[in-house]
Amino acid sequence: MSGIFDALGEPVAQRVTGGLATIGQVLKSQAWKGAGPAGVTPTQAQALRVLRERPGTGLGALAGLLGVSAPTASTAVNTLVTKGLVVKEPGPDRRSITLRLTAAGEEVADRAAEWPAVLVRAVDALDPAEQTALLRSLVTLVRALQEAGEISPQRMCVTCRHFRPHVHADPRNPHHCAFVDEPFGDRHLRLDCAEQEEAAPEDRRAAWERFTSPDTAPR
Ligand code: SF4
Numbered sequence: 001m002s003g004i005f006d007a008l009g010e011p012v013a014q015r016v017t018g019g020l021a022t023i024g025q026v027l028k029s030q031a032w033k034g035a036g037p038a039g040v041t042p043t044q045a046q047a048l049r050v051l052r053e054r055p056g057t058g059l060g061a062l063a064g065l066l067g068v069s070a071p072t073a074s075t076a077v078n079t080l081v082t083k084g085l086v087v088k089e090p091g092p093d094r095r096s097i098t099l100r101l102t103a104a105g106e107e108v109a110d111r112a113a114e115w116p117a118v119l120v121r122a123v124d125a126l127d128p129a130e131q132t133a134l135l136r137s138l139v140t141l142v143r144a145l146q147e148a149g150e151i152s153p154q155r156m157c158v159t160c161r162h163f164r165p166h167v168h169a170d171p172r173n174p175h176h177c178a179f180v181d182e183p184f185g186d187r188h189l190r191l192d193c194a195e196q197e198e199a200a201p202e203d204r205r206a207a208w209e210r211f212t213s214p215d216t217a218p219r
Helices: 003-008 012-038 042-053 059-066 070-082 103-112 117-124 128-147 201-212
Strands: 086-090 097-101 175-177 182-184
Touching: 012 117, 042 059, 042 070, 042 086, 042 097, 042 103, 059 070, 059 097, 070 086, 097 103
Parallel strands: none
Antiparallel strands: 086 097, 175 182
């Protein structure tokens, strides 16, 4: 029992959300520090980072990955094109275009990629078990946002058709990646894997149930 704290009645979810919002502010201010000298805004810097990881992305897909509207993405891309950091190329069909970084864009993307270092240092202060628990929680949150249609599909293990949760007896490496045919553990869960292929909805659901089943949850 903790009368005073229980009486406050503030849901835990509200405080967690507040903490996430604080981290979001840190990321935003760091993004300005990192991207500002290169003469690009945080949204433009984020677009460069996405295009570095996914060359050939279309405008609509880029907007989804950035979590912004199509006009906002279009404005950011047009500015990057004017700055000589991005080029537009014809897409697979006549009406679509794909986007690629120029050599100058690659350089700015490299610099822009350095800004989360301050957060990496903070996460490094957690012990390995805490880092793994945090990673698992983040995977859960990102998946929930994706399933709710709030963000575009992310290239995560837990939604990948190659993901086989809890198929090995080894508690440190209970999962299996059928793509590389190797066991792995929660600490290896990926949020952005280039080899990820989205599983069918019913397979995603079944994998998630197995991944989060109380019988298989980490102890
Ligand atoms: S291919 Fe990538 S995303 Fe899919 S299970 Fe393997 S490591 Fe995870």
